[in-house]
Amino acid sequence: MSELLDKYREIAGEDVVHHLIQLAQPLRGMKIIHVNSTREGGGVAEILHKLVPLMKTLDLDVRWEVIKGNQVFFQCTKGFHNALQGFSVGISPNMLENYEKTNMENAEELRQALEEADLVFIHDPQPAYLIEACPNRRGKWIWRCHIDCSRPYRPIWKYLKKIVQKYDASIFSLAEFAQALPHPQYLIPPSIDPLSEKNIDLPQEEIDAVFTRFNLNPDLPLIVQVSRFDRFKDPLGVIEAYRMVKKFVPLQLVLAGGSASDDPEGKVVLDEVLRAANGEPDIHVLALPPDSHRTINALQRASDIVLQKSIKEGFGLTVAEAMWKGKPVIGGDTGGIRLQVIDHFTGFKVRTPEGAALRIRYLLHRRDTLEAMGLRARRLVSENFLVTRHLRDYLALMIGIISGLEDRIDVARWRS
Numbered sequence: 001m002s003e004l005l006d007k008y009r010e011i012a013g014e015d016v017v018h019h020l021i022q023l024a025q026p027l028r029g030m031k032i033i034h035v036n037s038t039r040e041g042g043g044v045a046e047i048l049h050k051l052v053p054l055m056k057t058l059d060l061d062v063r064w065e066v067i068k069g070n071q072v073f074f075q076c077t078k079g080f081h082n083a084l085q086g087f088s089v090g091i092s093p094n095m096l097e098n099y100e101k102t103n104m105e106n107a108e109e110l111r112q113a114l115e116e117a118d119l120v121f122i123h124d125p126q127p128a129y130l131i132e133a134c135p136n137r138r139g140k141w142i143w144r145c146h147i148d149c150s151r152p153y154r155p156i157w158k159y160l161k162k163i164v165q166k167y168d169a170s171i172f173s174l175a176e177f178a179q180a181l182p183h184p185q186y187l188i189p190p191s192i193d194p195l196s197e198k199n200i201d202l203p204q205e206e207i208d209a210v211f212t213r214f215n216l217n218p219d220l221p222l223i224v225q226v227s228r229f230d231r232f233k234d235p236l237g238v239i240e241a242y243r244m245v246k247k248f249v250p251l252q253l254v255l256a257g258g259s260a261s262d263d264p265e266g267k268v269v270l271d272e273v274l275r276a277a278n279g280e281p282d283i284h285v286l287a288l289p290p291d292s293h294r295t296i297n298a299l300q301r302a303s304d305i306v307l308q309k310s311i312k313e314g315f316g317l318t319v320a321e322a323m324w325k326g327k328p329v330i331g332g333d334t335g336g337i338r339l340q341v342i343d344h345f346t347g348f349k350v351r352t353p354e355g356a357a358l359r360i361r362y363l364l365h366r367r368d369t370l371e372a373m374g375l376r377a378r379r380l381v382s383e384n385f386l387v388t389r390h391l392r393d394y395l396a397l398m399i400g401i402i403s404g405l406e407d408r409i410d411v412a413r414w415r416s
Contacts, residue, residue, distance in 0.1 A: 004057050011194050020388065023395035024058035030118035030402070032062040037077065037111070037126035039066050040290035041258060042228065043190065044146055045125050050193035050387050051394070063113070067106040067127045072098045074264050080125040084149040085232060085312040091156065100129050107133030119398055128163050131168050140168040140401045143302055144315045146190070148335040150176045164308070169401055173315050173336050186397050189339055191386045191390035192324060192381070197293035199324055201374040202301060210298045213282055214254070221251040221364050224303040226296050226321075228257050229269040229287070232312045234332065237353045238282060239276050241309070244357035252282040256299055258290055296377035301325050303364055304370065309356055320385045321348075323377035328370055330359045339358040340385065346377035 009017045019174045034052060036044050050066055069077070076095040083089040095210055107114070107130055114120055114130065118139040122128055126145055131141055146150040149157070149172075157179070164170060169184045178185050192199055211218045223242065236257050241391040242253040255273060258266075277283040288295060300306060306322035308331040315336030319329050331337040333349035341347040349390060350358040363370045 001180065003189070004054070007180070007195055010387055011382075012386060016388050017262050017391070020058060020395065022390060023392065023399065024055075024060060027395065027398055027402070028059050028061075030061065030398075031113075031116060031299055032060060032119045032398070034062070034064045034123065035067060035112060035114075035127045035130065036064075036123035037067050037069065037074075037270055039064075046198075047190055047387075047390070048123075050196060053294070053389060054387060054391055055394075060279075063199045065110055065113070067103070067110075067130075069106075069126070070098070071264060072104040077124075077126045078264055080156060080160065081147060083153040084125070084145075084147045084160075086151045086153060089156060096159070100132070103127060104131035104133050106130065108208060118402070122167070122271070125160055128160065133162065141166075142169045142171060142397075142401070143167040144171040144188075145177065146173065148174075148177055148312045148314050149179065150174075150335075150352075152179070164288065169397075171397070177314075177335075183359070184401075186393075188390065188393040188397065189336065189385065190317060190318055190320075191385050191387045192320045193387045194324065198297050199321060200297070202294065203296055203308045205296045206294070207301045210295065210302050214286060214304075215388065216254070216284065217252055220255065221253060221304045222302060223248070223305045223307060223360060224254045224256065224299050225309065225323075226256045226300065226318045227305040227308065227310075228272060229266050231265075231269055232310055233257075234309045234311050235269070235273045236276050237311075238307055238309050239273070240353035241307075241356035244284065244353065245360045246282070246365075249361060251360075251364070252284065254284045254286060254303070256284075256286040256288055256296060258288045297325075302325060303327060305330060306362060307356065307360075308332065308337060309350065309353075310334055310337060316340065320381050323374075324381045326371075326374035326378045327361060328373035328377060330356055330363075336341075340380070344373075346373055346380055364376045 005017050013148035038045050052064045077087045078098045079091045090130050114134050115137045120141045123144045165181050171186045171188050172178045173189050209357045225238050298323050306327045308316050308319045310332040319340045322329050329341050329347035333351050341349050350356045
């Protein structure tokens with residue numbers, strides 16, 4: 001235990017790690033399970049890859065299970081995702097039937113472990129229906145929603161609410177995402193792991209190597225957006241902003257990302273981005289494999305400015321990653337980006353390609369401001385968005401739920 005925790009002590013401090021050890025003590029011996037729908041790709045998998053091993057380091061009995069599904073299942077759950085983010089989505093009865101059937105089939109393999117667990121964390125809508133397949137559960141079940149569902153499409157939310165209201169509690173990233181549900185609701189913003197390959201310090205030679213590897217010009221300012229190829233990330237808006245800036249300032253753009261196994265729209269959006277780039281030599285569209293963590297790290301460190309011009313965003317891990325590397329971020333004025341990007345302090349929030357272009361030009365002409373913002377951005381992440389804080393919140397939540405503590409703030413009571 002001590003070797004890994006010693007590394008976190010160096011970054012987060014002795015008091016933080018000691019607090020984690022204290023919080024973990026009453027939870028030892030309990031069975032804890034996390035369930036989601038993909039082991040690679042996307043922020044949920046990235047968080048669990050770090051959170052689960054760290055829980056084990058604290059001697060907790062925790063496991064991570066991943067459900068399986070066919071193409072129709074993931075088309076349906078992608079529809080859920082889009083609907084929770086406010087889009088009008090039609091999902092047929094056959095797709096809903098397949099969704100429920102797929103969860104039931106997964107439950108055949110997982111039922112005993114799930115019903116015997118003391119705490120079960122179900123991440124997002126994909127595995128939510130598992131609760132229907134486990135009538136003899138003995139522990140507490142928590143639905144963890146990573147999505148911006150502040151204004152969900154009501155017909156789809158009405159269906160999902162009938163499922164998730166059966167949980168013992170739910171977790172949202174922001175108070176504005178919470179919905180009226182008949183159980184306690186908790187707020188836990190996501191986090192990054194400073195020890196992961198995506199966030200550790202890199203030698204300068206490795207950072208410089210991305211210029212050669214991806215045919216980038218080291219003499220031109222570099223703006224970078226890292227994200228899945230998803231319309232909610234607005235990659236086309238990023239290209240539009242880049243072209244507006246290019247009329248006045250020479251620069252280059254990298255759109256780097258990949259896909260997740262539970263996102264059937266990724267290839268379609270990637271094709272749209274490639275058409276929009278139209279072979280322009282200073283627009284670099286990089287479809288990276290899921291394990292390209294050091295490459296992403298190097299690209300973010302090589303950049304002058306990082307963008308995350310999302311239209312909707314549950315949190316935006318790439319924002320925290322870039323800020324941890326001392327980069328100012330120009331991000332969409334939405335969701336969890338608002339927790340991280342503070343105008344004129346750690347970056348800028350924007351709503352349009354024109355706004356993004358204006359802020360890019362502003363920072364490229366004010367290098368001192370750019371660097372000062374980057375320093376403040378790193379400090380903000382260090383104090384608020386590291387995995388040690390994330391784990392502390394989870395441990396405190398588990399103790400509260402197991403102990404039946406009633407002292408809490410019900411963030412959605414006013415909506416009832």
